[in-house]
Amino acid sequence: MDRIASLFRNSSGVAAALAPRPALVPIPFRTRRNERLDAQPPLSLSQRLRVETQRAHRLTESTGFVRSILRGSVDLQSFRNMQAGLYLVYTAMEEEIARNARRPLIRAIDFPTLRRTEALRRDLATLYDGDWQSELTLTPARRRYVERIRWVGEHDPDLLVAHSYTRYLGDLSGGRVVEGIARRALNFEGREGLRFFHFSGIPNKKTFKEEFRRRLDAMPLTLHRADALVAESIEVFSLNRAIFEELEGNWMRVLGKLIPRKLTDIRNDAN
16 A cells, blocks of 8 residues: 555655646536426436436447457456556545445445455555556556546545445446457466456446445435536546547557567568
């Protein structure tokens, strides 16, 4: 943890991660106007989160890096770099959830079995062969994501519900697919390096996700606050997309270094 703290102390502009910044203001959202009295019953919060984040979800999944992973094109450097970024994000999110655990909305969705920080720590020790903390860097996209989490935890903690919903339910829904692809591409065996994808305390993911959504729908929210949670979930997808786009740039640079080497090998073989 000292390594994580030093990242914030030594990174320019990150010394006061909890202080409000001009760029870190509440995400604007639209209120609905001219609703008809005879309209269909309003959607529940979980239904709104699913429906109104679909476009943001599709945009995130359409990034070149995600598409390359789904096609099975993943190398060790890119995979462990992705998991290092997730470690920084989950450390911030889970610290802020713990700090605000007494708030009723946070308490409703604070499941200890969901926490991923320790699993990521163990995975990174495997992926980097021990010395993983020296590999952690606050890239611009990671910094924006972490700063947003810290700002929310300090100034509007109930919006952490949106971060929890978007990250954890996404991990439960699609994580095993990514695990299977990484296992085949990197020839991993067992759970070493892949513990992040295993929720050992959740025997039935479908039942668990239904309970999570039930708790969301039971939250005593005004329309204004529900709108804010939906808007924050969309922002979380945007922050994730920025990280994937950043990873895509790194991945392309790796390929750029490999391709000339492959061409040289082909020429040598031909000769």
